[in-house]
Amino acid sequence: MNMRSWALGLLPAGLVWVGLFVAPLAYFFAIGFWSVKARIMRPDFTIRNYIATFTDYGDVLASTLMIGLIIAIATTIVAYAFAYAIRFRTGRWGNALLLITLITLFGGYLVKIYAWKSILGRDGIINNALIGMGLINEPLTIFIYSAGGVVVTLTYFLLPFAVLPIYGSLRAIPDDLIEAARDLGASPFAAARDIVLPLCERGIAVAFLLTFLISVGDYVTPRFVGGGAAMMGHFIETQFSFGFNWPMGSAMSFTLMAVSLLIFIVIRKLLERAVRP
Amino acid sequence: MTVSALSRGLWLIFIVAVIIFLTLPIALVILFSFNHSALTSFPLTGFTLDWYARLFANDSFWPALWNSTIIAVAVAVLSVATGVFAALALARMPIGRAGVLMSMLASPMMLPALSCGSSACRSVFTPLFSAIS
Numbered sequence A: 001m002n003m004r005s006w007a008l009g010l011l012p013a014g015l016v017w018v019g020l021f022v023a024p025l026a027y028f029f030a031i032g033f034w035s036v037k038a039r040i041m042r043p044d045f046t047i048r049n050y051i052a053t054f055t056d057y058g059d060v061l062a063s064t065l066m067i068g069l070i071i072a073i074a075t076t077i078v079a080y081a082f083a084y085a086i087r088f089r090t091g092r093w094g095n096a097l098l099l100i101t102l103i104t105l106f107g108g109y110l111v112k113i114y115a116w117k118s119i120l121g122r123d124g125i126i127n128n129a130l131i132g133m134g135l136i137n138e139p140l141t142i143f144i145y146s147a148g149g150v151v152v153t154l155t156y157f158l159l160p161f162a163v164l165p166i167y168g169s170l171r172a173i174p175d176d177l178i179e180a181a182r183d184l185g186a187s188p189f190a191a192a193r194d195i196v197l198p199l200c201e202r203g204i205a206v207a208f209l210l211t212f213l214i215s216v217g218d219y220v221t222p223r224f225v226g227g228g229a230a231m232m233g234h235f236i237e238t239q240f241s242f243g244f245n246w247p248m249g250s251a252m253s254f255t256l257m258a259v260s261l262l263i264f265i266v267i268r269k270l271l272e273r274a275v276r277p
Numbered sequence B: 001m002t003v004s005a006l007s008r009g010l011w012l013i014f015i016v017a018v019i020i021f022l023t024l025p026i027a028l029v030i031l032f033s034f035n036h037s038a039l040t041s042f043p044l045t046g047f048t049l050d051w052y053a054r055l056f057a058n059d060s061f062w063p064a065l066w067n068s069t070i071i072a073v074a075v076a077v078l079s080v081a082t083g084v085f086a087a088l089a090l091a092r093m094p095i096g097r098a099g100v101l102m103s104m105l106a107s108p109m110m111l112p113a114l115s116c117g118s119s120a121c122r123s124v125f126t127p128l129f130s131a132i133s
Helices: A003-007 A010-031 A048-089 A091-106 A109-120 A125-132 A147-171 A175-183 A188-199 A201-217 A220-225 A232-240 A246-275 B003-032 B050-057 B061-091 B095-110 B112-116 B119-132
Strands: A035-037 A040-042
Touching (some): A010 A246, A010 B061, A048 A188, A048 A201, A048 A232, A048 B003, A109 A125, A109 A147, A109 A220, A175 A188, A188 A201, A201 A232, A201 A246
8 A cells, every 4th residue: 555545544533633622622712702791602803801811810820820830840750750760770670660650540530539538638537647646636628628639639640641751751762872871981860861861851841741731721620629719720610601601711711721831832941951961 | 878779768768659659549449448437537447348239239320330331432442443543644654744743633632621621622522531531
């Protein structure tokens, strides 16, 4: 078969991509400029929704991005160290560690949230342990229903997602390259910094982007362990459900998406500069 | 203690800590599913299969399990078939163009939760996403 007939293989995936991803996204991008009167949306071309996103939800947007950044940075650093350990530090145990990481991917999203609820919650394990030790009399609520609860839960959920792309790019680095650096007199640390780190910059960037975008857009975790509000996804979801204001919700979604991608591009540039040997 | 022994010890502590962080929450869920008390707290109050008996006796459990199975199987078959065709095609393309096309096809992965904020994606992506996870 020639090249052209093989290219037909992309057709099903392409159709799914256009029909289920690009088209709905384009539709909602257009809706973002529509207006709503008496809960009915009508075609329009106004940027009022975008202005309202910044005036009414500016502080939520900022705190959402802040929480997302904390989660993404924490997850990426731990994931890098863990992937590094799997690749270079654990020998034949590495595969077992990788397997554990993969298995935790299969745990359901909601099961994981409830697991953390049972650990951090009012009647949770931490509170009961602290009361049992006589350190506190009343259950503390600072662990759950706070930004901290969201950070811990999402870091836990996203860690396997971040380990895999970083491990993938670490595995692509040939051993000879590191041995050559060591033979030429580089210390183990220098080899890790000047050879390994620059070569897996792409994997780190993918892990960061994935964890940042997923945590910034999440609205389920904040509801269960974050005390409901304070993150953008919750308010976006409200616009689509009780708010009957799809244009506003669309504008908020695309603002969040655009600002997140902008932040990612800046961080990617900083990362590229930082890891350059 | 030598520097290399120290670094090996620190790595070991880090690896064990990450493994505990990754597995303990799920292990706790499994553990408490056999615990007598309805509260998820220590000390454990005794072994029971009562929760499982109640779950299996629940009328809405079996249809829900069946629905989940149908959706999961359908999603797995459809996405693997689509993915295999796409991968076969991509593998025969110049590497640069294949890379671009692959990032494009993978882009929905980056935005599941984000785009789930919008209702179209809530109806389209969330079922897919939760079936996977």
